[in-house]
Amino acid sequence: MANGKVIVAGVSIILVVGVVIGTVAVVSNNNSNDQLKTHNKAVDSLCQNADDKKLCYDVIGNVNTTDPKDYVSEVVRKTLDSVIKAFNMTDTLSVEHGQSNPGMKMALEDCKDLLQSAMHELEASINLVTENNFASVYQSSAELKNWLGAVIAYQQSCMDGFDTEGEKKVQTELQSDSLDSVGKLTGLALDVVSGLSHFLNGLGLNLNLKPASRKLLEVDNEGFPTWLSAADRKLLANIDNVKPNVVVAKDGSGQFKTVLDAINSYPANFQGRYIIYVKAGVYDEYITVDKRCKNLLIYGDGNTRTIITGRKNFHEGTKTMRTATFSSNADDFIAKSIAFENTAGAEGHQAVALRVQGDRSAFFDCAMRGYQDTLYAHAHRQFYRNCEISGTIDFIFGYGTTLIQNSRIIVRKPMSNQQNIVVADGTDQKNMPTGIVLQNCEIMADAALYPDRLTVRTFLARPWKAFSRAVFIENNIGDLIQPQGYIPWNPPTEANTDNCYFAEFGNTGAGANAGARAKFAKGLINKNTAAKYLAEPWIQASTWVPATGISYDAGFIKA
Structure with a gap:
């Protein structure tokens, strides 16, 4: 069986690496000088790719070990310490400045929530490293980088929340005393995890290992995670036959009249997939899915009939993160056949329709409608299929690892003094496994923009952060896009x-003519390079997307 082969291969790798690393340790222990040389060689290997080599040597140089996972553990622990310090500082700043104005209060409260999420990511990372041997840690490097990338997302989002001149002073204090350290140490952790292959090569251990998601060893021969029940698979494969746990209906024909009440009905310690059916209707409400509500599936009667709508916006005093009509912080969240709207319009400026933070989140046949900042792909791995995403400025943005396939990207008409940008990615460190990939989508003008599409300037992307990443594969790109x-x-x-x-x-x-693209853009890439951004290497799709019941293209569609 294919499943058996996967498990045996994984066990073989673990045994081989365990024996080799053990041999290195034994040889080193025979001679303290040899041990020191091995230690120094290991540190050199792990630090050679680090942006801040001095910081790297300072953090792991004194770790007395020949097991590389101990180096990873040390840098992650130091990162956690820095996050805890930043969290405590937000507490202090909240007491000192939290009541000065509503914006400051929101920014500091958001920082506390974000830093708490960062602690959870780092605790999970420490547990993975300490509870497994080196081979398992190496095999789980995609998972580790996913979690560490989320920490950077939260650190950056914390800073993003301070907008006004008065708030900037508090931001500077928080940044210089703690958040800068969080960013540097998390970046170093990403560098060290990314440098594990250099470590192997540095010791002459060319074992031809390929890092993969830890969950890859838990996938059965049908491509589903082993924890997913047979009944759940059938339900997810055919949404028409789903029997929901609860039904939402505005006319009172379900258990609940609001989507929020249905989500809040999620039982404590629930196991399995919790399914909410939202009947056709316009639901004017603001919803946040708590991270405890894992494996939640919410579906409607179609993205023109089941609509969740709101109009919170930055122009009227709400922080960008809080403008979201619908936010999901839970892992393994699925939405199908439903629309998320923010109707603040172009004059509302930042006005999010959907914000997604939970890992392994998937959306099928959904619509995200807004203007500026419509879809906030905030953190972790996200997959969108057969969706409609509309907006004006930076309307697909965030810090997540995002793949959008077979969707319509609809550019709307902005205000007279504005221009349109489709993507604004927040990748801030070179080894963050993050960015926004569009594959086999149609990038087109909305009907209201169409007559002016050649005079209103529209661009594919702009670099929000230092290492912003946006990749466009096999899309049909309309003539509204500027040549640069x-x-x-x-x-x-x-x-x-x-x-x-x-x-x-x-x-x-x-x-799509890339001949006159901006000089700072990469421009056209070859097929081998583009393959790095397909579903499997980019979001480790085979380890979780099959469980959603949503089809996906694993390879190129047209090439």
């Missing part, structure tokens, strides 16, 4: 253009 394709974050300055990665492969349509 990309612009700096805040022209005429060239901020964030040195290390951003904007790339294209196999696109068609009048806007």
Whole structure:
């Protein structure tokens, strides 16, 4: 059986690496000088790819070990310490400044929540490293980088929340005393995990191991995670036959009249998939799915009939993160056949329709409708299929690892003094496994924009952070896209253009000609390079997307 082969292969790798690492330790222990050389060689290998080599040596240089997972553990522990310090500082700043104005209060409260989430990611990372041998840790490097990337997302989001001049002073204090350290140490942790292969090569251990998600060893021969019941698979494969746990209906024909009440009915310590059916209707409410509500499936009667709507916006005093009509912080969240809207309009500026933070989140046949900042792909791995995403400025943005397939990307008409940008990615460290990938989508003008599509300037992306990443594969790109394709974050300055990665492969349509793209963009890439951004390497799709019941394209569609 295929499943048996996967497990045996994984066990073999563990045994081989265990024996080799054990041999290195034994040889080193025979001679203290040899041990020191081995230690120094290991540290050199792990630090050679670090942005801040001095910090790397300072953190792991004194770790007396020949087991590389101990180096990983040390840097993650130091990172956790820095997050705890930052969390405690937000407490202090809340007492000192929290009542000065509503914006400051919101920003500090959001920081506390985000840093608490960062602690959970780092605790999970420490547990993975300490409870497994080196081979398992190496095999789980995608998972580790996923969690560490989320920590950077939370650290950056915390800083994003301070907007006004008065708030900037508190931001600077928080940043210089703790958040900068969080960013540097998390970046170092990403560098060290990314450098594990250098460590093996440095010791002459070319074992041809390929890092993968830890969950890959838990997938059965049908491609489903082993924890998923047979009944759940059938339900997810055919939504028409799903028997929901609860039904939402505005007319009172279900157990609940609001979506929020249905989500809040999620039982404590629930096991399995909790299913909520939302009947056709317009639900004017603001919803946050708590992280305890794992494996939640919410589905409606179609994205033109079941609509969750709101209009919170930055222009009227709400922080961007809090403008979201619908937010999901829970892992393994699925939404099907439903729409998420923010109707604040272009004049509302930042106004999020959907914010997604939980890992392994999937959306099928959904609509995200707004103007600026419509879809906030906040953190972790996210998959969108057969969706409609509309907006104006940076309307697909965030810090997550996002793949959007077979969807319609609809550019709307902005205010007269505005221009449109489809993607603004927040990758802030070179080894963050994050970015936004669009594959086999149609990038098109909304009906209201269409007559002016050639005069209202529209771009594919701009670099929000230092290592912003946006990749466009096999899309049909309309003539509304400017020939240069990309612009700096805040022209005429060239901020964030040195290390951003904007790339294209196999696109068609009048806007796909990459000959005049901005000089700081990567431009056209070859097929082998583009393959790095397909479903499996990019979001480890085979380890979780089959469990959603949503089909996906594992490879190229047209090439």
